[in-house]
Amino acid sequence: MTAQARRDDLIAAALDLFGTRAPELVTVDDIVARAEVSRPLFYRYFPSLRELQMQALRTVTDGLVDRLATLEEGPPEERLRAAVRGLVDVAAHYREGYVALLRSGSVIATSETDAAIDEVRNRAVELILEALAIPEPSPLVLLTLRCWTAVVEGALLSWLQEGTVPRETLDGWLVDQLTAMLAATDAQLAKKP
Template sequence: MARWEPGARDRLVVAALDLFTEQGYDATTVAQIAERAGVTKSTFFRYFPDKRDLLTAGQETLTTLLTEGIAEAPEGASPLDAVAAGLVRAAGMMGPDKRELAPRLKAAIAASAELQERNALKNATLGAAMAAALVDRGVPEPTAALAAELGVLAFGRAYSAWSQDDGVAEDDLAEYALTALAELRAAAASLD
């Protein structure tokens, strides 16, 4: 194995998703993931505490971008408009490489109860961070919590549609996110 090559973290994620798809999450070991990525086990553990944490690779960045987008939304923006600003900002980190990995990630999550739980925790963490950013803008807590949950749901729906769409590689996830949020806003308005 090479002593050091750039991109080890990304290679670990790709290797794990490939192995999860080929042989299942439970049958995949950290050693196999490291070997497939061309790194040592100790390199794996420099990036991830365990194989479950591969699912949340990039979550800190995603959370930061969502909350920064909310914080930087124009003064007077409605809670959902602030969430939309966060979604647009976060979508910017999702390029063609993330789009290519999405179907394998979805399949791995669907096949493992442990990864489904981890994904639910990831979504709850994103929602809590978005709600806190809205509260910091002066949005009352119940409104902030509801807007954040709609934001998480919109992002998930957008990511799923974006990753499955046969559109052009340059299709912008932000467009999908704004469309999903608009659909959810209309659905919420029809609840009365």
Template sequence: MSTGVRRRMGVEERRQQLIGVALDLFSRRSPDEVSIDEIATAAGISRPLVYHYFPGKLSLYQAALRRAAEDLAGRFAEPHEGPLGTRLLRVMRRYFDFVDEHGPGFSALMRGGPAVSAEGAGAKEHVSATNALIDSVRQAAYEQILAHLGVTDASARLELVVRSWISLAESTALLWLDGRRIPRAELELKLVHDFAALAAVSAAYDEDMARLLRTMVKDEPADGPFAELAGRLISLAS
């Protein structure tokens, strides 16, 4: 603190501080490797005091996960202005920012189910709470995309395109984290293109999807990501 005086925190303030410290540690290494002692040291308090606020590592992990989930869901919010491709590209940039900030923790969580594997009673509840959080983030992403497409009641085919693309974005991010062999900016743009490509494949066989695709690309500028891809694909085909 700038005054150099150690101020006594309120209960809720201390809880929030602990969650922040824990999230930072759970993000930078595989959460299984982070101990309560380490969290206590990083927060500048004693181990028993951590237990005063959270019954155990599992509940602290759950709280950190909830904060991360809210943070990530918030990054999907994007003003309804300008070309769709550009909006999606901005969201992809914030998504990769998040993945970058929380790399090892994100990886452990998405690869191995719950990254803090619970032993003993409560393991089942932990698995379902964790899965429910992951699903809530996917659902937030799904609803944001539908809102940008101006669709309130998605057809089964549109739902498939959007939801399966969301899983493609997850696996692309996980593959990126594993060695970072491709620049992330390339992958952010690739995912925007992948979305257009998957929508086009669906539109090739479904009149509703074709109508939606036409609306999607109608206002795209000639230098936007969708038009650029189309131009490159045409020159590839010839």
């Protein structure tokens, strides 16, 4: 097995465990048992448990950011629907890691948070602003988009854990949520003198 393949196996074992426990509760012994390797082999690839935790969560973050970066061309609503489908795809692919990533971050990205998931949240907000051609959003529009990313995360977390809503319904519903939230924001902004 190549060095990269072994690293990937250890990361996969960690992500699998993170799906059932918070990352800080997973030990080196848990990971080596899941990956069926020795402790010395673990330390050959990762200098510390913290380094493995960060690499595992970065794997999920990179997958989400990469998916957001490859938005389709077309009208804003189609692009947004494609982006939401992409997020659902990545969350489903990295199910355990996505759950762990959300557990490790703040509830919502603000200008002062720096959790790994915030990179994804901030990129999602940037892409929506870009798709809607809003170069200088008002604070209320930014707040709306940040809140919507929290709605998306909560919905994906529930969907991954409970699976009670059909996938096709989830995609459209999330986009409809954003449309409704932006309409409410527009109405509020129109009231300003």
